[in-house]
Amino acid sequence: MKSRIQALLVLAVAAMLVSSCSKISPITAPALRSGRADFRVVAALGTSLSAGFQSAGLVNRHQTHSYVSLFAQQVGAHPLDLPLIDGDGIPPLLEIKRLIPPPLLIAPISATFGSPTNLALPTAYHNMGIPGALLFDVTDTTLYTPQLPARNNPYFDIVQRGRGPLAVQIARQLDPPPTFLLFEYGSSELVGPAIKGTTLGLTTNVTFAAQMTRTLDILADSLPLTKMVMVNVPDLTSLPFFTTLSNRLLDAVGRPLSNPNGSPRFLLGPNNVPMTAGDLVLLTASPFLAGGFGYPLGTTSYLSGTPIPGNGIGLGDSLVLSTAEALTFQAQVRNYNTVIDTCAARRDIAVADLRGLFRTAATTGIEIQRVLYTRTFVTGGLFSLDGIHPNDLAQALLCNEVIRAVNAKFGSNITALDPTRFATLTSSRARGAIEEGSLPPYLPGGVPQP
Amino acid sequence: MRIARTLLAAAVACVALAPDSARAAGYGIYEQSAAVLGMAGAGTASVHDASAVFFNPAAMTGLEGTRIYGGGSVLQPSTSFAGVAPHPGFGVTEEMKSRQFYPPTAYLTHRYPTGWALGLGLNSPFGLGVEWKNPDQFTGRYIVAKANLRTLNASLAAAHPLGHNLSFGFGGNLVFANVDLVNRQFVAAPGGGGGRLEVANVDLTSDWTPGYGWNTGFSWTPWKNWKVGLTYRSRVILHVDGKVDITQISTGNPTWDAAVAAQLPPDQAASTVLRLPAIAALGVAWSWGGAWTLEGNAVYTEWSTFKDLPIYFQRTPSSNDRVVEEYDDSFQFRVGAERRGQAFTWRAGYYLDQAAAPTESVSPILPDADRQGATLGLGLGFGKDKRLTLDLYELALFVANRKTDGVNRDGFEGEYKSFVNSTGLSLAYRW
Numbered sequence: 024m025k026s027r028i029q030a031l032l033v034l035a036v037a038a039m040l041v042s043s044c045s046k047i048s049p050i051t052a053p054a055l056r057s058g059r060a061d062f063r064v065v066a067a068l069g070t071s072l073s074a075g076f077q078s079a080g081l082v083n084r085h086q087t088h089s090y091v092s093l094f095a096q097q098v099g100a101h102p103l104d105l106p107l108i109d110g111d112g113i114p115p116l117l118e119i120k121r122l123i124p125p126p127l128l129i130a131p132i133s134a135t136f137g138s139p140t141n142l143a144l145p146t147a148y149h150n151m152g153i154p155g156a157l158l159f160d161v162t163d164t165t166l167y168t169p170q171l172p173a174r175n176n177p178y179f180d181i182v183q184r185g186r187g188p189l190a191v192q193i194a195r196q197l198d199p200p201p202t203f204l205l206f207e208y209g210s211s212e213l214v215g216p217a218i219k220g221t222t223l224g225l226t227t228n229v230t231f232a233a234q235m236t237r238t239l240d241i242l243a244d245s246l247p248l249t250k251m252v253m254v255n256v257p258d259l260t261s262l263p264f265f266t267t268l269s270n271r272l273l274d275a276v277g278r279p280l281s282n283p284n285g286s287p288r289f290l291l292g293p294n295n296v297p298m299t300a301g302d303l304v305l306l307t308a309s310p311f312l313a314g315g316f317g318y319p320l321g322t323t324s325y326l327s328g329t330p331i332p333g334n335g336i337g338l339g340d341s342l343v344l345s346t347a348e349a350l351t352f353q354a355q356v357r358n359y360n361t362v363i364d365t366c367a368a369r370r371d372i373a374v375a376d377l378r379g380l381f382r383t384a385a386t387t388g389i390e391i392q393r394v395l396y397t398r399t400f401v402t403g404g405l406f407s408l409d410g411i412h413p414n415d416l417a418q419a420l421l422c423n424e425v426i427r428a429v430n431a432k433f434g435s436n437i438t439a440l441d442p443t444r445f446a447t448l449t450s451s452r453a454r455g456a457i458e459e460g461s462l463p464p465y466l467p468g469g470v471p472q473p
Numbered sequence: 474m475r476i477a478r479t480l481l482a483a484a485v486a487c488v489a490l491a492p493d494s495a496r497a498a499g500y501g502i503y504e505q506s507a508a509v510l511g512m513a514g515a516g517t518a519s520v521h522d523a524s525a526v527f528f529n530p531a532a533m534t535g536l537e538g539t540r541i542y543g544g545g546s547v548l549q550p551s552t553s554f555a556g557v558a559p560h561p562g563f564g565v566t567e568e569m570k571s572r573q574f575y576p577p578t579a580y581l582t583h584r585y586p587t588g589w590a591l592g593l594g595l596n597s598p599f600g601l602g603v604e605w606k607n608p609d610q611f612t613g614r615y616i617v618a619k620a621n622l623r624t625l626n627a628s629l630a631a632a633h634p635l636g637h638n639l640s641f642g643f644g645g646n647l648v649f650a651n652v653d654l655v656n657r658q659f660v661a662a663p664g665g666g667g668g669r670l671e672v673a674n675v676d677l678t679s680d681w682t683p684g685y686g687w688n689t690g691f692s693w694t695p696w697k698n699w700k701v702g703l704t705y706r707s708r709v710i711l712h713v714d715g716k717v718d719i720t721q722i723s724t725g726n727p728t729w730d731a732a733v734a735a736q737l738p739p740d741q742a743a744s745t746v747l748r749l750p751a752i753a754a755l756g757v758a759w760s761w762g763g764a765w766t767l768e769g770n771a772v773y774t775e776w777s778t779f780k781d782l783p784i785y786f787q788r789t790p791s792s793n794d795r796v797v798e799e800y801d802d803s804f805q806f807r808v809g810a811e812r813r814g815q816a817f818t819w820r821a822g823y824y825l826d827q828a829a830a831p832t833e834s835v836s837p838i839l840p841d842a843d844r845q846g847a848t849l850g851l852g853l854g855f856g857k858d859k860r861l862t863l864d865l866y867e868l869a870l871f872v873a874n875r876k877t878d879g880v881n882r883d884g885f886e887g888e889y890k891s892f893v894n895s896t897g898l899s900l901a902y903r904w
Contacts, residue, residue, distance in 0.1 A: 416667030
């Protein structure tokens with residue numbers, strides 16, 4: 024009996040010895056390994072996308088959440104000097120005036136323009152993203168506002184400030200000079216004509232290639248040791264600005280109407296000619312459709328929320344991108360991206376795939392932590408209220424694309440962002456998240472609010 | 474037989490619910506006999522009690538008379554998680570609730586003078602029990618807050634000798650299963666900023682649903698002191714019906730709450746499909762000097778059958794969901810030793826259990842990982858001819874830390890750490 028008790032004790036002791044196990048310790052972020060790149064001073068040249076332009080305006084709350092700012096924070100770069108704008112932005116950003124019940128109403132927050140708060144900065148800005156800037160503008164001042172008032176672009180005065188070409192400012196007017204450069208051009212060349220419903224003024228791919236080569240050569244000469252990542256050009260015809268409004272007649276609950284023979288009933292387009300399946304109605308046509316334009320006589324527009332008889336007047340050419348025009352833009356996107364890929368490959372430059380990101384949004388949607396985000400205007404959760412520019416969440420997704428490209432190219436180990444940390448309840452954070460009603464944005468437990 | 478009825482009733486009353494990490498790889502449970510577990514579950518060839526109904530029905534031909542067996546295990550798991558970027562982020566740690574689980578086992582065998590042997594078994598060969606602490610704050614609650622899979626398997630087996638050194642066994646299995654899945658639903662805020670709103674608690678609860686399978690086994694004694702066992706248990710597919718309760722969580726904004734309420738599916742009947750994989754085991758045992766037995770087992774589990782967990786909503790098919798799993802087949806290698814003495818029997822064993830979940834599927838529902846188990850066992854005999862036996866075992870299951878390597882399907886990245894202590898006993902009687 025004694026030996027049996029001893030045996031039981033042995034088993035009991037064994038059980039106690041193995042029954043305790045400590046829980047896992049928190050994991051700390053690995054030290055940044057920059058690989059072949061140097062992230063001490065990050066600077067950017069680009070367009071509205073780089074500037075953080077959203078909901079048809081530029082304001083500090085979104086400027087500090089552009090992919091440029093997020094990338095610089097993520098790599099621990101020198102704090103960025105930005106051309107910040109306070110108040111409601113320049114121009115005042117759009118906001119949702121009414122969402123529920125329909126119709127959706129979007130209008131500027133106010134009539135009061137914000138003001139630049141950092142105009143007196145004695146150096147260049149680290150982020151030289153300028154809404155509407157063309158690749159040509161990087162090295163040539165010819166088309167800046169003072170020389171060409173018709174361009175009507177206030178952002179050169181705010182960002183470029185008459186201090187010389189953008190490339191020169193980035194290379195010579197930052198102290199310390201940039202060690203890593205984000206470069207994003209090509210979208211303005213396409214968006215400019217497209218939002219006017221025309222291909223007139225479209226920069227040819229030959230010209231674009233020549234400008235790209237010249238610009239990159241100049242930057243390579245002035246910043247020979249600076250590594251670079253380029254952002255490619257998205258298919259703008261997949262953006263909500265071009266895809267939200269149907270080219271068909273809609274009934275009172277928004278369903279497309281058909282003829283008795285089953286064929287679709289299209290809106291009237293330019294010259295009162297019925298549109299075709301591939302024609303795109305621009306978001307700027309919304310008030311016209313609400314007023315009965317595009318609807319044949321005897322039909323009714325319900326877009327305003329109340330029945331409005333169709334006036335039989337087709338939508339103007341500036342409100343429609345025809346099938347042929349849309350195909351032209353799509354071809355040009357491919358051409359521009361070929362130029363970008365070719366130039367990047369020749370110069371040891373990484374390429375972030377913005378086109379792929381937006382294509383995913385437009386096809387399958389982007390699932391983040393079991394929430395599906397799509398390109399759907401407003402409710403899709405990725406685009407701001409102008410239907411073209413990404414919101415803060417999508418800027419964070421773009422930052423992750425940049426990080427992925429940079430890590431792959433230069434052997435760095437920059438950790439990706441949790442994009443949901445940058446999501447907000449409403450698309451336009453012009454007045455700051457803290458004033459977005461009583462609802463704080465959802466943040467996973469344990470994650471500090473940015 | 475009164476004892477048998479009592480044990481069976483007790484087993485039904487405490488249907489097994491196994492912790493996620495107590496199981497064999499995936500959601501299998503191999504804790505089906507204290508004696509065999511003392512040898513790390515290496516019993517396909519040498520099993521010599523009524524648990525042969527589970528480990529190898531052909532071995533029933535070697536069990537004289539009538540045998541009854543009842544027992545169970547106490548499983549104490551601990552699982553914790555440390556997050557990395559991008560979600561939930563560095564510095565975040567989570568922990569499962571501390572729980573204990575009691576999978577039961579009961580077996581009865583009888584050998585007839587004709588050589589035929591019959592056996593009945595009641596056990597829980599699969600199970601899952603997950604419940605994370607602080608369900609309102611748990612960073613993975615959009616995936617799972619709580620998940621339970623309970624199974625109860627009733628087996629009827631028969632065996633007959635095929636000559637003096639070979640036996641064949643076969644049987645049928647009636648498996649009842651029940652699942653409970655709870656998570657939180659988030660939606661993109663309608664304002665377009667991409668912000669997420671936690672809008673509902675979703676609770677899928679199933680009825681007890683039967684499924685059917687079969688099993689077979691061979692027991693061969695090629696030479697004196699050597700035994701070889703081979704078994705196969707078929708897969709079981711269960712089409713489980715139940716209901717889903719969706720409880721709206723207020724966002725604090727009445728307008729948005731109204732919009733969310735209009736979009737949330739109503740409470741309704743729902744169903745899912747559970748796949749319990751096939752298992753094949755090959756064991757070789759060698760007895761030495763009448764006191765020692767050594768056995769090695771290779772166990773193959775067809776986890777590739779666990780491709781997904783679909784959830785079908787009866788009234789709103791647009792809400793149907795599919796949790797992708799795409800498991801891989803896996804192997805276990807088990808070795809054990811038994812030394813039979815006058816006063817008691819010592820057992821010890823070790824096993825290596827290969828993870829079945831690909832890295833993409835390692836999630837808070839089932840943080841599967843490679844594991845190594847070390848066991849000690851003790852057998853005590855009582856009464857005339859030691860007809861009553863008490864077997865005990867202690868299992869320390871060391872689960873390898875498992876990282877998601879940035880590829881988790883639900884974007885929940887980090888590292889899981891688990892450990893399980895399991896203690897069990899069984900009482901057996903023969904006459």
